[in-house]
Amino acid sequence: MQPILVQSLSRTWSGRTYRNCQNIRLLSSTQRSSKLRARLEIPPPFPxxxxxxxxxxxxxxxxxxxxxxxxxxxxxxxxxMAAYAQQLLICTGQPDWTSRIEDDGENKGWGNLVRGLKRLLGRGGPYLDPFNNVLVTNSSIAPAASFSSATASAFLFPSFKYIPSIPVNTASSPDQATDLTTFVRAYLLPERLHDMHSSLPAAKQADMTRSPDLASNFPGVIDIxxxxxxxxxxxxxxxxxxxxxxxxxxxxxxxxxxxxxxxxxxxxxxxxxxxxxxxxxxxxxxxxxxxxxxxxxxxxxxxxxxxxxxxxxxxxxxxxxxxxxxxxxxxxxxxxxxxxxxxxxxxxxxxxxxxxxxxx
Missing domain, CATH: 3.40.30.10 (Glutaredoxin)
Structure with a gap:
């Protein structure tokens, strides 16, 4: 029996599913010296x-x-291309930025948004999750006309949404219903945690999982x-x-x-x-x-x-x-x-x- 090359349609790594056409060789110990191979051609997942x-x-x-x-x-x-879960595309209205984007946009809403997200999602942040890689990217696309230092505008892909007004500060009082943490919990956390988190307490797992009902706090969101x-x-x-x-x-x-x-x-x-x-x-x-x-x-x-x-x-x-x-x-x-x-x-x-x- 000759060796067979089987092409895998998907594999899982770090909690993400990868769709590909990677060749996997299946050989018995008596077949390793054989050079005869039959290919099972599986087309790419798109034209x-x-x-x-x-x-x-x-x-x-x-x-x-x-x-x-x-x-x-x-x-x-x-x-x-490095694997990612979502890309948050922040509207800055300028064509270039300093090497570290978190050092740019002082006293501007988009700069404050970058820094706030790093505090929440980055190293040491309460929502750090190595299996939920959110790309925070600046763009030259202009923010909404009503922008201020307290809010910013952004696109979210592949959710295909535009959020014209994101609060960039975390709540300063219990009475403040909508803040940057609300946005993160509504849109940026994973819908389902990776299995590696199964040992965490149930309350912690809930805190690290998306809460779609919080999206109602952002009524101006536009579907792209x-x-x-x-x-x-x-x-x-x-x-x-x-x-x-x-x-x-x-x-x-x-x-x-x-x-x-x-x-x-x-x-x-x-x-x-x-x-x-x-x-x-x-x-x-x-x-x-x-x-x-x-x-x-x-x-x-x-x-x-x-x-x-x-x-x-x-x-x-x-x-x-x-x-x-x-x-x-x-x-x-x-x-x-x-x-x-x-x-x-x-x-x-x-x-x-x-x-x-x-x-x-």
Whole structure:
């Protein structure tokens, strides 16, 4: 009997489910020397295409990178995205930040939000959970017009929500019903704890689990159902590869999407969801500067293909790409945002709406 290669559709690691097509070799002791193998081909969990098509017109040149900061073209990109549960995308209205985003935004609501979340979710915080990795990311998308130093605005993916007013302080008195802790408990804690927490007291487990009923304290929350969101790492304060590449990519995404009938977010941050609207923003560090340009595309859960009623094949998913240059933007728009295919040559990883991590 010859060895068999079986491809696994999913595996679990650190409490997350990973969907992939990883080869697992099943060999008996008498078969180890055999070189005969039969492959059971299992397709990726979404439509794919290998490469970006060539652009249909002249596109901007790839910006020259700083000396000594090359792009890594050797390492395979698939699997270079770190697993995460949710990404909180904070609206700052500015295109770059200091190396440590918690040191930025002094006396501003978005800066206070970053620092408050670090106190609650970070090392030593009451809601620290190594199995619930929440990415706290700054974005250039403008906050709601009514922002102040006491509140901030943010998107939440892959929950596909926009929260226009998040209180950034913890309660100073028992009479204060809504504070940052309320937001964390309503939206950022896991719906179910990892099995490693089973030995904790029941009260502690309850404290570390999401309380969806608290979401009623945030009546202005908007579901992102129709607008794709394109995020480009532009954190020059952390690494100039992304700082140099991102502005050119943002301009090209805006140009290509507008040519296909999409409007993009205004400077006041008032439009966040709608048919033929796209959110485009620069973001802070998400890992992998050596793979610049780094792009994340979130496809909303009710997006359809073109003018048809057919649900988009990537609806509800977030797709991470690396080594993106201006010449690739048109191809990503056509293949991924409009066509529903993942470009495997640039794929770093992904996440679906349930929080499962996507691999190929």
């Amino acid at each position: 794919v295409t290998k490469t970006c098509p060539e652009p249909s017109c002249n596109c901007p040149p790839t910006p020259a990178l700083p000396e000594g900061l090359p792009i890594d073209h050797e390492q395979a990109l698939n699997g270079t 159902n129709h607008s794709p969101t394109v995020l480009i790492c532009g954190h020059g304060g952390r690494d100039m590869r992304c700082g140099v590449m991102a502005p050119a990519l943002k301009s090209e995404f805006k140009r290509v999407l507008q040519a296909r009938g999409f409007s993009s977010a205004g400077s006041d941050g008032t439009t966040v969801d709608g048919l033929n609207h796209a959110n485009i923003g620069l973001i802070s560090h998400v890992g992998g500067h050596k793979y610049a340009g780094n792009v994340i595309v979130y496809i909303p859960p009710k997006m359809t293909v073109g003018t048809s009623s057919e649900l988009h094949p990537l609806a509800g998913k977030g797709i991470w790409y690396g080594r993106i240059e201006p010449k690739h933007v048109e191809g990503l728009v056509e293949e991924t945002i409009l066509g529903g295919k993942v470009v495997t040559d640039h794929f770093r990883g992904g996440i679906d709406r349930s929080g499962d991590i996507l691999r190929i």
